[in-house]
Amino acid sequence: MATEVAISAASDRVARRLPRLGWVAVVCAAFILLLVAVAIFAPWIAPHDPNQVDILAAHEGPSAQHLLGTDSLGRDLLSRLIYGARLSLIGPALIVVIATVVGTFLAILSAWMGGWVDGLTSRVLDILFAFPGLIFAILAVALFGPGLMAPVIALSIAYLPYDARVLRSVALRERSLPYIEACYIEGLPTRRITLGHLLPNILPFVLVQATLSFGYALVDLAAISYLGLGVAPPTPEWGLMVANGQSSIISGYPQESLFAGFMIVATVVAFNLLGDRLATHFSVRGQ
Amino acid sequence: MARFVVQRFGALILTLLVASFIIFGSLYLAPGDPATVIAGGHATPDILEQVRIQNHLNDPFWSRYWAWLSDVLHGDLGESFIYREPVTALLAPRVGNTVFLVVYASILILGVGIPLGLSSALRRRLGSVVTVGTAVGMATPAFVAAIVLITVFATTLGWFPVFGAGAGFVGRLWHLTLPAIALAFSWVAYVTLITKASVREELVREHVETARSRGIPWPLIVRRHVFRNALIPVTTVAGLTVAGLVAGAVVVEQAFGLNGVGSGLVQAASRKDFVVVQAISLLLVATFVIANAVVDLVNGLLDPRIRLTKSR
Numbered sequence: 001m002a003t004e005v006a007i008s009a010a011s012d013r014v015a016r017r018l019p020r021l022g023w024v025a026v027v028c029a030a031f032i033l034l035l036v037a038v039a040i041f042a043p044w045i046a047p048h049d050p051n052q053v054d055i056l057a058a059h060e061g062p063s064a065q066h067l068l069g070t071d072s073l074g075r076d077l078l079s080r081l082i083y084g085a086r087l088s089l090i091g092p093a094l095i096v097v098i099a100t101v102v103g104t105f106l107a108i109l110s111a112w113m114g115g116w117v118d119g120l121t122s123r124v125l126d127i128l129f130a131f132p133g134l135i136f137a138i139l140a141v142a143l144f145g146p147g148l149m150a151p152v153i154a155l156s157i158a159y160l161p162y163d164a165r166v167l168r169s170v171a172l173r174e175r176s177l178p179y180i181e182a183c184y185i186e187g188l189p190t191r192r193i194t195l196g197h198l199l200p201n202i203l204p205f206v207l208v209q210a211t212l213s214f215g216y217a218l219v220d221l222a223a224i225s226y227l228g229l230g231v232a233p234p235t236p237e238w239g240l241m242v243a244n245g246q247s248s249i250i251s252g253y254p255q256e257s258l259f260a261g262f263m264i265v266a267t268v269v270a271f272n273l274l275g276d277r278l279a280t281h282f283s284v285r286g287q
Numbered sequence: 288m289a290r291f292v293v294q295r296f297g298a299l300i301l302t303l304l305v306a307s308f309i310i311f312g313s314l315y316l317a318p319g320d321p322a323t324v325i326a327g328g329h330a331t332p333d334i335l336e337q338v339r340i341q342n343h344l345n346d347p348f349w350s351r352y353w354a355w356l357s358d359v360l361h362g363d364l365g366e367s368f369i370y371r372e373p374v375t376a377l378l379a380p381r382v383g384n385t386v387f388l389v390v391y392a393s394i395l396i397l398g399v400g401i402p403l404g405l406s407s408a409l410r411r412r413l414g415s416v417v418t419v420g421t422a423v424g425m426a427t428p429a430f431v432a433a434i435v436l437i438t439v440f441a442t443t444l445g446w447f448p449v450f451g452a453g454a455g456f457v458g459r460l461w462h463l464t465l466p467a468i469a470l471a472f473s474w475v476a477y478v479t480l481i482t483k484a485s486v487r488e489e490l491v492r493e494h495v496e497t498a499r500s501r502g503i504p505w506p507l508i509v510r511r512h513v514f515r516n517a518l519i520p521v522t523t524v525a526g527l528t529v530a531g532l533v534a535g536a537v538v539v540e541q542a543f544g545l546n547g548v549g550s551g552l553v554q555a556a557s558r559k560d561f562v563v564v565q566a567i568s569l570l571l572v573a574t575f576v577i578a579n580a581v582v583d584l585v586n587g588l589l590d591p592r593i594r595l596t597k598s599r
Contacts, residue, residue, distance in 0.1 A: 126298075127305045130576045132534035135552070135568055139310065142556040142564040143317040143324065219428040223538050226430045227553050242434055246542075250449060254438040261431035268426035 025277035028270040035267060039085040048076035050083040050236045059253045071241075071256045072248050075234075081263055084236040088264070091152055091230075092217035098156035099217075100210045103163030104202070108194050110164075111171035122168075125161035133158035133220050141229040148231055151224045155217060163209050170205045174198055204282040211275035215268040222264050238264050291587055299580040306572050307359070310565055311352050325368055325561050341366070342562075364566035369558055374566040378548060385547040387459055388539065389532045391467035392474075397525055400475045404482025404521075405514065408490065417479065424476025429535050433469040433542035440465060449543075463545075470539040474528045481524045485517040492516075519590060526582030533574050 038045055047067070054074035062069045068077040106125075110118040133155050140154035141147075174180065175198065183193045222239030224230040231237050233244065238260045245256030317324045322335045322344055330338070338344070342365075343351045358365070364374035407417035441449045447465045489495065490513055498508045537549030544550075548567060555563035 127302050130302050130306045130572055130579075131309075132531065132571070132575055134534045134537060135571050138537070138552055138556045139313060139564060139568050142559060142561055143313055145559075146557070215426060219426075223428055223430060227538065227541055228557055229553065239430075242430060246434060246437075249434070249438050250442055252442065254434070254442075257434040258438065261434050264428060264431055265423065265426050268428075269422055272426055273422060 021281055022277055025274050025281075028274040028277070031266070031270045032274065035085055035089065035270075038082055039089050042083045042086060046076075046079035046082040048079040050075060050079045051234050052076070059248065059251075061255075068259060069255050071245065072253070077256060077259060080236040080241060081238070081259060084238045084241060084260065084263070087148070087231055087235065088218065088222065088238040088267075091148055091221045092214050094152050095155045095159060095217040095221065096210050096214050098153075099159035099163050099213060100206055102156075103160050103209075104167055104199070104206050106160075106164045107167035107171045108198060108202075111168055111175050112190070112194055112198070118168075121164070125164055128157065128161045131158055133216075134223060137220065137224050138227075138229060141224070146229050146232065151221060151230055155220055159213055159217065163213065166209055167202060167205060170202050171198060174201050204278075208275055208279045208282060211271055211278060215271040215275070218264065218268055218271070292584065295580060295584055295587070299576065302576050303573060306576065307356060307569060308352065310569050310572065311355055314561065314565070315348075324559075338368070359566075359569065364570075365562040367555075367560055367563045369560045369563075374563050377563065378551065378567070378570075381546050381548050381551050384459075384463075384545050385536055385540065385549060388463055388466055388470065388536055388545070388547065391460075391463055392470040392532055392536075393528075395467055395471040396474045396478055396528060399471070400478030400525075401482050401521060403475070404479040405486055405517075407479065408483045408486035409509065417483065421476040421480045421483075425473050425480070427473050427476075429469050429472065429538045430542050432472040433466070433539060436465045436469055437543075466539050466543045466545060469542065470532060470535050474532070474535075478521070478525060478528060482517065482521050485520045486513060489513045489517040519586075522589075523582065523586055526585070527579065530575050530578035530582065533571050533578070537571075 052075060054070070057066075057070050057074035058072055060066055060070040060074070066076050066078065068081070071077055071080065106121055110121040136158045137151040137154040140150040144150040180193060180198065183197055188196075221230065222237075222242070225237050225239030226243045228243065231240065233240060241260035242257045242264070245254065245258075245260065248254070249257060314321050314324060320335070322338045322342075323330065325342060326334055326338045343354045346354070355365075362375065364378070366373050367377055370377060403417065407413045437449055440446050448462055495508060495512050498512050499505075536547060537552055539545075540547035540550035541553050548570065552564060552567040552571070555561075555567065
């Protein structure tokens with residue numbers, strides 16, 4: 001009984017919140033959740049084995065057997081797209097988590113310490129800005145070999161300065177508010193003020209930053225796979241599928257490239273719009 | 288003023304130095320012997336020794352860095368291990384295509400993005416179409432745009448060639464049209480968005496209201512009082528996008544099979560020709576940093592407010 005009341009109260013609260021976020025954000029969030037579910041439950045959802053080759057069934061159009069048709073080796077495109085969601089989402093997720101966690105830490109550190117710590121961090125980040133993410137990732141691949149990890153780590157480093165710079169200014173503004181001063185006067189240890197009070201209050205901005213960077217990370221990482229410097233075929237991955245399908249375009253079978261490209265664009269649109277709406281939502285609430 | 292220029296210039300030199308150091312030092316981050324990284328896994332001890340001598344690998348770290356840097360500053364970018372040719376000789380025929388592509392794309396970005404942003408800010412009805420368009424445009428990676436363009440205009444309609452860079456000015460223009468559109472695509476959306484926001488902001492400012500109340504014709508107000516002021520943030524962003532095109536060109540050149548600096552980087556990286564990767568990365572990063580610094584400088588010269596806040 002009590003839990004039922006609590007649940008209905010919670011869903012009431014969510015229901016009241018949702019209209020304020022706007023339907024665009026809700027649709028985007030639903031699409032992203034659907035994608036994540038598809039990625040997790042890929043083995044149960046996919047109608048075929050994504051790597052099952054059937055040369056006789058190459059380049060088939062959509063049919064009951066293959067809903068989106070087949071690729072140049074007769075593999076089921078829908079199943080490859082479904083399995084492809086896994087690597088295509090995990091890579092950017094790793095980049096975003098590493099970049100935002102380290103970025104948030106650096107932001108709080110420089111906002112709290114100020115002085116030479118702040119100066120040094122800002123200089124180092126300024127220099128990191130000089131490396132376009134893609135070029136940094138290619139350099140890393142040349143050193144450590146192709147795969148998922150080298151580009152993921154390189155792109156995390158390349159995304160770090162953007163996150164750290166935005167969050168530092170947020171942390172600085174938060175730091176100057178009276179409640180932080182009150183904590184300080186109360187004699188709370190630094191760790192409790194920064195982690196217990198400052199961090200929770202900049203968390204909405206961390207979320208916005210992470211959502212917005214996800215789209216860029218997905219594009220950059222898919223580009224690396226497209227260039228043949230990321231995960232190796234026959235692994236299903238969207239960027240790789242765009243590249244794999246390119247040779248069939250001239251013979252009149254653009255499906256594989258177009259479907260995979262569509263998935264990339266749709267996912268990035270969802271993350272960008274959601275991040276955009278969250279940013280407006282939180283900044284309106286913050287004022 | 289002089290102080291601002293000197294400060295910017297100093298920051299530029301420092302950034303370039305550190306960037307060159309990171310690119311040089313990255314060789315020592317890789318697991319194993321640097322000579323093996325340069326020569327690949329299957330090199331004989333003789334070849335490894337030759338690589339060590341050629342790349343000064345037996346010298347102390349700092350003197351190696353200095354030797355490499357002074358070589359680079361003298362225009363010697365090292366020698367490709369796979370082609371046994373100087374990197375500069377490998378790059379020379381490629382630079383033209385990349386420059387042509389980037390300039391072509393920049394013209395498209397400014398020529399399409401700014402008018403589109405302006406008209407969508409002025410006409411409310413166009414607004415929502417442009418909002419959806421920019422959201423999709425900004426989310427479209429260059430290689431996906433390339434695939435769609437190849438499918439529609441190169442294979443289905445047959446208006447443009449599928450790959451290659453063409454010869455002569457007209458041939459190049461024709462061959463590089465689709466690549467330039469693919470490269471420009473997401474940036475056009477971005478510049479449109481920025482222009483639209485900037486014009487909207489300017490439209491409701493007091494001086495525009497005043498000009499209207501004085502009965503100045505609307506087109507004149509737009510041209511003289513709105514557009515000019517609105518262009519300040521646009522030039523900043525436009526300058527930065529042009530710098531960003533240097534990185535985007537890597538993907539587009541590969542997608543259209545163009546012989547450019549960027550596709551050279553990708554090929555070198557997949558063949559593990561590390562000296563070439565190092566040289567091209569340095570070249571691209573330097574171009575990016577210098578372009579950014581020029582944008583910064585020009586903005587500082589145009590707008591005194593930037594100069595004052597940035598030099599603290």
